[in-house]
Amino acid sequence: MQVETRELLRISSASEWYKDPTFLEWINSPETATWHVSGNKATEYSDVFFHMSGSPGGCIEGSDEPGYGKPAPPQEIWDEIGKIATEQFGEDFECLVWISNEVEG
Numbered sequence: 001m002q003v004e005t006r007e008l009l010r011i012s013s014a015s016e017w018y019k020d021p022t023f024l025e026w027i028n029s030p031e032t033a034t035w036h037v038s039g040n041k042a043t044e045y046s047d048v049f050f051h052m053s054g055s056p057g058g059c060i061e062g063s064d065e066p067g068y069g070k071p072a073p074p075q076e077i078w079d080e081i082g083k084i085a086t087e088q089f090g091e092d093f094e095c096l097v098w099i100s101n102e103v104e105g
Helices: 021-027 075-089
Strands: 007-011 048-055 059-062 093-099
Touching (some): 007 075, 048 075, 059 075
Parallel strands (some): 007 093
Antiparallel strands (some): 048 093
């Protein structure tokens, strides 16, 4: 057995993203890793997960990257997540992104 640890980028209370129709289309896709129940309204349990990596020069790639003919987060949100990841980990990174729709209390 081989065990690896990776960076985790957890973005919580991202309720504004969960109001975006393209974001909702993405989390309702059967190809998206999520706890969201497809077809239902987004709730605090509609977390979504994906892989993202960056390389020197600012290239950001990932498992749910826009532009490959499958449901993906809106480009603006993808770019914002890439910027946050680069700020946290530097240009050369690999991480699991976990987006949460937690209700602030």
